[in-house]
Amino acid sequence: xxxxxxxxxxxxxxxxxxxxxxxxxxxxxxxxxxxxxxxxxxxxxxxxxxxxxxxxxxxxxxxxxxxxxxxxxxxxxxxxxxxxxxxxxxxxxxxxxxxxxxxxxxxxxxxxxxxxxxxxxxxxxxxxxxxxxxxxxxxxxxxxxxxxxxxxxxxxxxxxxxxxxxxxxxxxxxxxxxxxxxxxxxxxxxxxxxxxxxxxxxxxxxxxxxxxxxxxxxxxxxxxxxxxxxxxxxxxxxxxxxxxxxxxxxxxxxxxxxxxxxxxxxxxxxxxxxxxxxxxxxxxxxxxxxxxxxxxxxxxxxxxxxxxxxxxxxxxxxxxxxxxxxxxxxxxxxxxxxxxxxxxxxxxxxxxxxxxxxxxxxxxxxxxxxxxxxxxxxxxxxxxxxxxxxxxxxxxxxxxxxxxxxxxxxxxxxxxxxx
Amino acid sequence: xxxxxxxxxxxxxxxxxxxxxxxxxxxxxxxxxxxxxxxxxxxxxxxxxxxxxxxxxxxxxxxxxxxxxxxxxxxxxxxxxxxxxxxxxxxxxxxxxxxxxxxxxxxxxxxxxxxxxxxxxxxxxxxxxxxxxxxxxxxxxxxxxxxxxxxxxxxxxxxxxxxxxxxxxxxxxxxxxxxxxxxxxxxxxxxxxxxxxxxxxxxxxxxxxxxxxxxxxxxxxxxxxxxxxxxxxxxxxxxxxxxxxxxxxxxxxxxxxxxxxxxxx
Numbered sequence: 001x002x003x004x005x006x007x008x009x010x011x012x013x014x015x016x017x018x019x020x021x022x023x024x025x026x027x028x029x030x031x032x033x034x035x036x037x038x039x040x041x042x043x044x045x046x047x048x049x050x051x052x053x054x055x056x057x058x059x060x061x062x063x064x065x066x067x068x069x070x071x072x073x074x075x076x077x078x079x080x081x082x083x084x085x086x087x088x089x090x091x092x093x094x095x096x097x098x099x100x101x102x103x104x105x106x107x108x109x110x111x112x113x114x115x116x117x118x119x120x121x122x123x124x125x126x127x128x129x130x131x132x133x134x135x136x137x138x139x140x141x142x143x144x145x146x147x148x149x150x151x152x153x154x155x156x157x158x159x160x161x162x163x164x165x166x167x168x169x170x171x172x173x174x175x176x177x178x179x180x181x182x183x184x185x186x187x188x189x190x191x192x193x194x195x196x197x198x199x200x201x202x203x204x205x206x207x208x209x210x211x212x213x214x215x216x217x218x219x220x221x222x223x224x225x226x227x228x229x230x231x232x233x234x235x236x237x238x239x240x241x242x243x244x245x246x247x248x249x250x251x252x253x254x255x256x257x258x259x260x261x262x263x264x265x266x267x268x269x270x271x272x273x274x275x276x277x278x279x280x281x282x283x284x285x286x287x288x289x290x291x292x293x294x295x296x297x298x299x300x301x302x303x304x305x306x307x308x309x310x311x312x313x314x315x316x317x318x319x320x321x322x323x324x325x326x327x328x329x330x331x332x333x334x335x336x337x338x339x340x341x342x343x344x345x346x347x348x349x350x351x352x353x354x355x356x357x358x359x360x361x362x363x364x365x366x367x368x369x370x371x372x373x374x375x376x377x378x379x380x381x382x383x384x385x386x387x388x389x390x391x392x393x394x395x396x397x398x399x400x401x402x403x404x405x406x407x408x409x410x411x412x413x414x415x416x417x418x419x
Numbered sequence: 420x421x422x423x424x425x426x427x428x429x430x431x432x433x434x435x436x437x438x439x440x441x442x443x444x445x446x447x448x449x450x451x452x453x454x455x456x457x458x459x460x461x462x463x464x465x466x467x468x469x470x471x472x473x474x475x476x477x478x479x480x481x482x483x484x485x486x487x488x489x490x491x492x493x494x495x496x497x498x499x500x501x502x503x504x505x506x507x508x509x510x511x512x513x514x515x516x517x518x519x520x521x522x523x524x525x526x527x528x529x530x531x532x533x534x535x536x537x538x539x540x541x542x543x544x545x546x547x548x549x550x551x552x553x554x555x556x557x558x559x560x561x562x563x564x565x566x567x568x569x570x571x572x573x574x575x576x577x578x579x580x581x582x583x584x585x586x587x588x589x590x591x592x593x594x595x596x597x598x599x600x601x602x603x604x605x606x607x608x609x610x611x612x613x614x615x616x617x618x619x620x621x622x623x624x625x626x627x628x629x630x631x632x633x634x635x636x637x638x639x640x641x642x643x644x645x646x647x648x649x650x651x652x653x654x655x656x657x658x659x660x661x662x663x664x665x666x667x668x669x670x671x672x673x674x675x676x677x678x679x680x681x682x683x684x
Contacts, residue, residue: 370478375515376525378475379585380503380533389528393519393568 013139013172013199014039015067021111021145025118028144031126035141042135054313054345055284059253060227065172065199069093069145073166076194077221081406084159084190091166092175092202093146104156104185110147110176121149125178128205128233134257136229140174140203147176154209155184162191167198169225179206179214181240186213190407193250196222202230208240210264215243217402219410222250224279231257238264238293245402246302248275248283249414255284255313262289262296273302274398274411277310277342278418284313291319291357295326303398304335305391306342307419317349320357327357335365336394338419391419426453428490428593428624429474435484435649436473443469445649446485451593454621458635458660459628461646462668467628468512470646471597474626475509476502489593503529504536506592510582510599512628517569522581525569526551530588554587558614575602583614594618595626600634612637632664647671 014036023029044061045052069091076088087107088095094109113121131138152158167173173196181187191204200222208214214234222228228251234242248254260269275283289298304312314333335344348361368390376386392415399411429451436444443466451457459467473480474487476499487494490505497505517525531541542550555565558580570578579599586594596615600608615625615638627634635643635657643660645653652671653659 372515372517374475374477374499375511375517376529377499378503378509378511379525379529379589380500380536381529382500382532383498385528385532386500389520389525390517393517396519 012043012061013065014142015172019067020143023144024115025122027122028114028118028125031141032144035131035138035144038131039135039138039142042138045135051286051315055253055255055282060199063199063227065167065170067143067172069173071166071168071171074168074195074197076163076165079161079192079406079410081409082161082190082404084161084188086161086163087148088163088165089146089148089175091171091173092143094148102158104153105158105160106149106151106153107160108149110149110178111145113149121178124180124205124207126205128207128235128259128261129203129231130233130259134231136201137203137231137233140176140201140231143174144176145174147178149178149180150187150189151180152182152185152187154182156182157186159188160190162189164191164193164200164202165195167196167200169197171198173198173200173202175200175202177202177204179204179216181206181208181212181214183209183237184211185209188215188217190217190219190404192219192221193228194219194221196226196228196251199227200230204230204232206232206234206242208234208236208242210237211239212237213241213243215245217245217247217404217407218256219247219407220250220254220256221410222254224250224252224281226251228254228256230255232259234258234260234269236260236262236264236267236269239266240264241267242269244269244271244273245398246271246273246285247402247411248273248277248285249411251281251283253282255286258285258287260287260289260298261292262298263292265293265295267293268297269299271298271300271302272398272401274395275302275304275312276306276395276415276418277304277312278307280309282311286313286315286317288317288319289329290321291324291327291329292321294324296324297328298330300331301398302333303395304333304344305338305395305415305419306335306344307338309339309341311343312345314344314346314363315349316347316361317351318359318361320352320354320359322353324354325356327354327359329357329359331361333363334394335363336391337365337367338391388416388419391415427451428453430488431485432488433485434470434473434482434487436469436480436482438469438479438481442483443480443649444473447646447649447651449644449651451624451626453592453624455642456619456625456627456638456640458640458643459626459646460630460632460643460660460663462672463630465646465671466649467630467646468597471509471595471626471628474595475499475507500532501536503589504533506590508586508589508591508594510586510594510596512598512601514570514573514578514582516571518571520569522567522569523551523565526565526585526588529585533589551588554584557587557617558584559610560584576604576607579603579611580607580614583611587614587618592622593624593626595628597628598630599627600629600631608634609637632660635660645671
């Protein structure tokens with residue numbers, strides 16, 4: 001193991017090559033090398049980078065992390081009541097080679113696949129994550145070693161929880177997930193980041209085949225000192241459906257980029273998000289929906305409740321490409337500020353190069369309204385409870401959308417604990 | 420009609436209040452005894468709603484002078500929720516929409532909050548559902564309105580009936596109903612009036628704030644007070660409402676200097 005200081009002359013955060021395992025496929029080694037070179041050249045986003053204007057990386061620049069996937073991670077809390085197969089990544093390293101016994105569902109460690117059947121993912125691994133635009137995705141790919149590959153076979157139904165634990169304090173982890181939903185398949189995948197205290201830089205790539213459905217629930221339940229910089233890149237084929245519920249509950253400093261490419265005609269995505277920064281937490285959500293094909297639909301609703309010195313960024317980009325007629329895109333971002341020191345920056349970005357499209361967006365930043373509070377209090381409800389009711393009412397809509405009671409319970413408990 | 424009782428429930432003396440920089444109430448005197456029905460009438464902008472809000476403790480109304488004594492307590496020292504606990508109810512002119520909070524959940528939270536304050540035991544979810552169903556049927560309120568978010572997507576009439584439902588559930592001693600008749604068609608008005616009339620009891624008083632006499636055809640007041648420019652300028656019995664209906668508020672639109680004693684007739 002080696003300590004890598006972010007401020008040293010060697011490329012910050014990059015683990016030395018001899019710390020990385022041999023990969024079973026030459027194309028994978030090339031992919032890793034290219035991204036090592038790319039990150040070494042580009043480094044972290046600069047302070048004047050427009051896409052990072054409101055997220056200060058000083059805390060990351062000043063820190064140093066050890067890279068050692070084999071170190072033990074703190075134990076993760078259960079998700080009681082959720083009766084779903086589980087696969088665990090510790091510091092990005094798969095605990096098992098594969099998960100057996102679930103027909104239609106193949107869950108295999110990335111290292112195993114690269115060793116045994118690399119050709120099965122050579123066209124998909126790295127195809128979705130744009131490491132030119134996303135420096136942290138380049139950093140993740142520069143440490144390509146292990147992770148998990150989930151394949152849901154044609155017309156099959158499957159559920160899976162991917163439990164991501166670690167890295168511990170002062171350690172870095174680079175988890176990698178590849179989700180392949182074959183034509184007509186339907187899957188629920190819960191990506192559950194729990195208990196990290198160090199620096200996590202995960203990349204999830206998903207491909208949803210023709211008429212396939214992926215419900216992707218992503219929870220960040222990292223610890224209060226953790227830093228989390230992730231990318232989710234989704235590619236959708238004809239008539240497919242992708243539903244994302246992003247719940248930002250943890251980490252001291254976090255950013256998630258969610259890129260969705262609606263590549264096939266009739267594809268639809270529904271992007272829901274909830275962020276709840278308190279104390280000095282900072283949560284940044286950048287989404288980019290690319291309507292590449294005609295008659296594609298996107299619906300996006302992100303909500304934030306901010307307390308203490310909590311801060312957040314919502315940046316929602318919708319790109320409607322030339323020739324993509326009949327597109328229907330909608331984006332909403334609502335924020336509830338509970339303290340004078342909380343801060344949110346919200347920014348819609350619409351780039352429309354096609355005719356005959358519908359694109360709507362709206363954003364609000366507000367506080368608890370006196371009139372609502374008085375209405376509840378005039379009915380005998382004590383002020384504190386009235387506030388809680390209003391906050392739950394605001395955020396509860398996002399929680400209910402998840403549609404999985406055990407997960408909803410976790411989010412509700414977080415909400416109640418915070419506000 | 421119930422016989423006006425002797426117990427003084429509410430006593431408002433020389434009440435002055437402002438909203439923002441604007442002085443709205445300029446010396447209101449009002450006495451309400453148990454079982455009485457009072458109507459506060461007056462032209463737009465005369466301060467009717469501000470008086471109702473002052474009684475319930477709306478944060479936008481700043482009391483600058485005078486007092487409000489309710490059941491022997493100084494209302495100014497009580498929070499809105501404490502006033503509700505003591506049996507004071509305000510029916511809102513514009514009921515507030517609360518997105519994401521189901522009406523049923525809200526109603527039970529309110530009922531139990533009030534019961535806790537009154538030292539009564541809380542209502543179980545099962546008992547509450549039965550109670551709610553019986554009361555909602557009385558007001559012809561659809562089940563769907565009970566599961567929806569509070570007031571969200573309700574029609575004007577549904578909002579007002581929902582206010583009366585809240586009143587029925589919370590079982591107040593003094594209900595101040597602010598323009599409960601506005602926006603109601605005749606059928607809805609009859610329904611709401613019936614609901615309110617069924618709530619009349621010798622120990623319960625009503626203050627009806629209304630612009631029009633129409634409501635008073637269905638809920639007959641014992642006393643009518645005419646408010647103009649923040650003062651009560653005339654008092655009378657139910658016949659005064661009819662007179663106002665016939666002659667309009669013309670004479671009361673000006674700013675009169677007279678002040679009428681609390682029980683003057």
